[in-house]
Amino acid sequence: MNFLKQRMTTTLLVASLLLVFGSSPAAAADKKVVLVITADASDYILAAGGTIAKMLDAGAEGYLVRVTNDDKDSWDLTPEETARRTREESEQAAKILGFKEVESLGYRAGELGGVSPTELRDRILFYIRLYKPAVLFIPNPYAEYVEVLDRFYVGQAAEDARRAASLSNYQPPFAVVGLETHVTPELYYYAQPFDPRRREAESTATFVPQPKALDIASTFDKKLRAAQALKTINHSTAMRIKDRLESTDRRLPLLDEINEESVNRLVEINIHKLAEIAAKDTEHSQAEEFHYAGVEYQIPSKYLQ
Amino acid sequence: MRGYELTIYDKAARPVWGIGLRLAAFCAFTCLAGIAQRLPVGTIPPGNRLMIIEAHHDDHTWQWGFGGLAARMTDQGYEGILVRVSNDEKDGDDGYPHNDMVNLRECKAAVAHIGIDSVISLNWRNDYMDSTPLQELRAQLILLIRKYRPDVLMAYDPWGHYDRNPDHRKVSRAVAEAYWMAGYANVHPEHLRLGLKPHRVPHIYFTQRGDYGKGHEPNVAVAHDASHVRRKANAMVAHRNIYHQPQTARSIRDELRKQGLHVPELDGLSDGEAIDQIEKWYMYWSSERYGRENGLDYAEVFYQRAEWDHRPGLTEYVKNNAVSQ
Ligand SMILES: [Zn+2]
Secondary structure, rough: HHHHHHHHHHHHHHHHHHHHHHHOOOHOOOOOEEEEEOOOOOOOHHHHHHHHHHHHOOOEEEEEEEEEOOOOEEEEEHHHHHHHHHHHHHHHHHHHOOEEEEEEEEEEOOOHHHHHHHHHHHHHHHHHHHHOEEEEEEOOOOOOOOOOOHHHHEEEHHHHHHHHOOOOOOHHHHHHHHOOOOOOEEEEEEEOOOOOOOOOOOOOOOOOOEEEHHHHHHHHHHHHHHOOHHHHHHHHHHHHHHHHHHOOEEHHHHHHOHHHHHHHHHHHHHHHHHHHHHHHHOOOOOOOEEEOOOHHHHOOOHHOO | OOOHHOOOOOOOOOOOOOHHHHHHHHHHHHHOOOOOOOOOOOOOOOOOOEEEEEEEOOOOOOOOOOOOHHHHHOOOEEEEEEEEEOOOOOOOOOOHHHHHHHHHHHHHHHHHHHOOEEEEEEEOOOOOOOHHOOOHHHHHHHHHHHHOOOEEEEEOOOOOOOOOOHHHHHHHHHHHHHHHOOOOOOOOHHHHHHOOOOOOEEEEEHHHHHHHHOOOOOEEEEEEEEHHHHHHHHHHOOOOOHOHHHHHHHHHHHHHHHOOOOOOOHHOOOOOHHHHHHHHHHHHHHHHHHHOOOOOOOOEEEEEEEEOOOOOOHHHHHHHHHHEE
């Protein structure tokens, strides 16, 4: 009974929040919008591709904002050629997952530590107000030992952008051009499993995002095909593994010949293992892990009593 | 605990480096560590060269430092390089230029005890590193990584919480950036003009103050023996400009005397000799404590990232399927 009351109060509060902040053409339209922010072409696919594909399969409209141009991650290609190829491949990958549009912001990969966090936040804020998403996926800036630090910087900026997008005193010029404030009700923080403490709850407070594992069995193949579409990055990964092994007098039989087939097989092994890691100790066989902030996240616990 | 109570009131002791606060920190840590489970015992990775990148001349000396690990690795044939990032001008009482030079000289003498004979100083302004441009520092570190091609890096933990020291924060972040980027040819391609090649460091050990909340949680204990501890202790005492504080020993002995107590091992020693001895004991106590916690005689604990840990979906596969050529 108490629970029911709480749910009703929550629904009412969220409904009123959406009325106040979300009254826009896009929000009024029936289609649920999923906005995904990613630092690079591969991270969101590896960490969240199956879950996103599932939402898009179910009828949501997907938009991807890719912050960097991925110009570093290749083998024997110039930064320009790397960026050009990866842009094309990331668009193909997003299409496989069911995205409607991809925006590439074009920041040079690996250089976000020198970019103004406010600038980055406001770039992302723009897209939140433009697309008015119901669901937002962002890199988890609290995930520890993530090596690609662009993901950390983008995660911080995106988290900040989600909040700032709802407040009219942030970027008043955006209002002038018709971009009104927007509250995104659902937030998924994603990260590949680097952080050994990723499954520990930060705290029990209702407004703190909680660990959550989601079944991706039905969209696993889509996720795999999307990951395989990133040919430049995958080739680079295979070459880097081979190079390291050779420099220490070792070899991986799979990579004796590096070709489309062996690289695709390597990607398959990777995607399978990631799904297995996320599914460990859950009821799922293939999963993805998130820290999730649902509608309750926006309502201070004192109002839920 | 007694040491803490005695010296916390020692006005003469340096507030940051005073042994009293360090003992307090260590006691707080060990209380927490007492309930922790044993860590896996780490082995020394195969390789030839280690590189320690630290903000300050003395960051390898603390009980959460790298002294024991470095001593063990250099014993096994590793060549060691230490990169001191700041100029340490604030550490000492004799003015900035003096401190810079003396601390660097003592750093070289100190790390010689743990088998390192090469110290590179980048001389960024000490305690002002929040404003050091991350990418300028990163570029220097990438260049050094490509030049020396270490198999092992050691640095403060960029994911550690509550490290109030701006130099530790900035340097650990810059190391993490350099570690990530040094392997990509499209990063600083100008280095390749010198004949340098991209280099991904396969192993990294992170450390941080063990008493700073749960921010840094080690995943490996590395054993060392009594000779490594002795050398680590000698390395600490070699930083005389900041650690040689006879007044601290004097106040400890005064307090003990008031309580009718004394430490027989310190009898007959001057205050200067006594403080050196106390600092050395401190290294033994901490190494023993980490050892005991993990079923070893002496140990240091780290967060280690190994060769394939940056590809979590492939780590197991590559480890299990790689064969000799
Ligand atoms: Zn320091």
